[in-house]
Amino acid sequence: MITMDAHRFLLPLVLLQFLFFTLPLTGNSKLFREYIGAEERGVTFSNVPIHPGVNFHFILSxxxxxxxxxSPTNGDFRxxxxxxxxxxxxxxxxxxxHANVKVAMSLGGDTTGSKHVxxxxxxxNSWVGNAINSITRIAKEYYLDGIDIDYEHFSTDPNTFAECIGRLLLHLKQNKIISFASIxxxxxxxxxxxxxxxxxKYSHLIDYVNFQFYAYGKGITVPQFMKFFETQISNYRGGKVLVSLGTDGSGGLSPQAGFFEACKKLKGLGKLHGIFIWSADDSKKKGFPYEKQSQNILASGK
Structure with missing residues (x-):
């Protein structure tokens, strides 16, 4: 028999269980991001399917x-x-x-022409000053909301890179030039x-980690992908690490090998912080099937 005192404890417990199983997992996000424009294949914003139930970021590349x-220009971006x-x-x-669309630009990239960037x-100080001026000008000219940092080759040490990018992000955010930043x-x-x-040093200024999981070798499995993901959320502790898919034939976990299965697993764990795809230029010829599937998963309540 349950006494009146026991009822006092039982009801809050039942309520907590109800909330646990009915409220969305707070780690999940409806953020979808896509790089666009690097390969000059004539892709336009309107070519890309946009689900009304997601937060959509185009990233100009x-x-x-x-x-x-x-030749390098010491922070004077073009x-x-x-x-x-x-x-x-x-x-x-x-x-x-589309009220759910924001647009960012990515800095750096792999190559320009045939040369590594x-x-x-x-x-x-000179790099930061030039970068602030040129990025501010471009952001205002193109009505941009954020920036992404995608340097892949370096002539400096890590601490110098961190200080330059960190100071740039600090200025852009403090002066409301951008509302979000990613790496x-x-x-x-x-x-x-x-x-x-x-x-x-500057994680507090970085909203998203666009981790290039497609840079891993081809042929990885869902369990391997899940392990790689756990490694990176440990590396970027406290950050929103997005999963990623390359539609350019690069590596990582392919849709055929279970990419979307892995996304659903992460969503069930409350760890699907978003999905991004490289790139719209490559996806155009096939009609953007993976963009549609990614956004459907993100928008779904399941």
Whole structure:
């Protein structure tokens, strides 16, 4: 028999159980992000399917502090994405038509022409000053909401990179030039130390970690992917680490091998912080099937 005193404890317990099983897991997100414009294949914002139930970020690729002869310019960034199709007018238009869309630009990238884009500076102060001026100008011209850091080659040490990028992010956020920032590391000894140094000192300024899981080798399995994910959320502790898919034939966990199964597993664990795809340029020829599937998973209540 349950006494009246026991009832007092039982009812709160039942309520807690109800809340646990009915409230959404707070670690999950409805954020979908897509890189666009790096390969000049004529893709437009309106080509890409946009689910009304997600938060959608287009990431223009790339702004680079190199001149047209592929020489570094010490933080003076120029636009290198497909401006014929992805310009101020089309940014303004897609945001007006879809209230859930924001647009960012990515800095750096792998190559310009046939040369690696290396993070190169003269001094920290001069690079930061030039970067603040040029990024502010581009962000205002193109009505941008955020930036992504995607340097993959470096001529400096990790601490110098961290200080330059950290100071840049601090200024842009304090002055409301951008509302969000992300980084795009991947697992390699020549890359991770730079982003981990940045994360160690300036993680409070970084909203998302676009981890390039497609940079792992081809043929990985769902259990391997889950292990890699746990490693990276440990590396970027406290951060929102997004899972990723490459539609350019690169590596990582493919849809055929269980990418979306892994996404559903992470969602069940409350760890699906979002999905991003590289890239719209590559997806266009197949009609964006993985963009649709990714957004359906994110928007679903299940």
């Amino acid at each position: 790339f702004a680079i502090d190199y001149d047209t002869s592929a 636009v290198y994405w497909d401006t014929k199709n992805l310009n101020a007018s089309t940014v303004s238009s897609i945001k007006a038509r 290396k993070f190169t500076i003269k001094t920290i 795009a590391p991947y697992e390699h000894d020549s890359v991770q130390p730079y982003y981990l140094a940045l994360w160690k």
